[in-house]
Amino acid sequence: AGSQEAHGRGGVKAVRDLSVLNVGDLFGVDCFLCRWWLFREGMFTMGTDEPEIRQDGEGPARRVRLNGFYMDQHEVSNEDFERFVNATGYLTEAEKFGDSFVFEGMLSEEVKSEIHQAVAAAPWWLPVKGANWKHPEGPDSNIFNRMDHPVLHVSWNDAVAFCTWAGKRLPTEAEWEYSCRGGLENRLFPWGNKLQPKGQHYANIWQGVFPSNNTAEDGYKGTAPVTAFPPNGYGLYNIVGNAWEWTSDWWAVQHSAEEAHNPTGPSSGTDKVKKGGSYMCHKSYCYRYRCAARSQNTPDSSASNLGFRCAADALPERQ
Numbered sequence: 671a672g673s674q675e676a677h678g679r680g681g682v683k684a685v686r687d688l689s690v691l692n693v694g695d696l697f698g699v700d701c702f703l704c705r706w707w708l709f710r711e712g713m714f715t716m717g718t719d720e721p722e723i724r725q726d727g728e729g730p731a732r733r734v735r736l737n738g739f740y741m742d743q744h745e746v747s748n749e750d751f752e753r754f755v756n757a758t759g760y761l762t763e764a765e766k767f768g769d770s771f772v773f774e775g776m777l778s779e780e781v782k783s784e785i786h787q788a789v790a791a792a793p794w795w796l797p798v799k800g801a802n803w804k805h806p807e808g809p810d811s812n813i814f815n816r817m818d819h820p821v822l823h824v825s826w827n828d829a830v831a832f833c834t835w836a837g838k839r840l841p842t843e844a845e846w847e848y849s850c851r852g853g854l855e856n857r858l859f860p861w862g863n864k865l866q867p868k869g870q871h872y873a874n875i876w877q878g879v880f881p882s883n884n885t886a887e888d889g890y891k892g893t894a895p896v897t898a899f900p901p902n903g904y905g906l907y908n909i910v911g912n913a914w915e916w917t918s919d920w921w922a923v924q925h926s927a928e929e930a931h932n933p934t935g936p937s938s939g940t941d942k943v944k945k946g947g948s949y950m951c952h953k954s955y956c957y958r959y960r961c962a963a964r965s966q967n968t969p970d971s972s973a974s975n976l977g978f979r980c981a982a983d984a985l986p987e988r989q
Contacts, residue, residue: 727923852903
């Protein structure tokens, strides 16, 4: 496939990859299937030789070749997940466990008064009884006005269940990072190296002083709609910021610098890789809204800033 040069956002010269196809163009209508992008076989540089958080295994930079795949244009929304639950009766792990972790700045005083423990290393994370995807901040909250926001409080296992129902799967870390970079090589963010080109916000992250003061200069203190903010060069929305996104890979911090073909990570492990950062990320605390950044959680973990998007090897049947 060929390519054409264009000036990317922030004055960065980008290469628009003509091997990327909006599935909606095939149908000519707005439909559930059309929120997909087809990526034909391609190669890119994964990771970085200039890691910001070395202990996370952001390096080394290595060339990776991928077979073609499909990728969701945006994160799975509350509306999408509700459709799945209504069709299957699925109960998330947070619902089964009876609680989930919520950022304390999002909680009502009544809910906070009933909590007497926290995460020692991150005291702003509180275990909230009754917190789940339908009640992101606990029993006194709901998603009625957030149906177009990313579903939260979904574990890796929950995400796999949704993807399987939809005829999809979770993306590998390599597929996710390829999609994130939007056709740009060796850039910090999906749109280039400047966080706010021409003063414009391109992602839902924390502004102000973490964790005490979120000025919400980007318009959101919590999550934003899944199509908020400009898409990257591949047409994908909120690939960084908003909500962390699960991948299929097991976590490891040692990587070979050799060229790889369709890497899928270690064959086993205890934690799964998540990518993209969230609305809680700030450079002083969680500078992980970069394409090469990564973090991890156990497969049964859930939280008020953790969601996912799906990928697939072939176009799934319409649900």
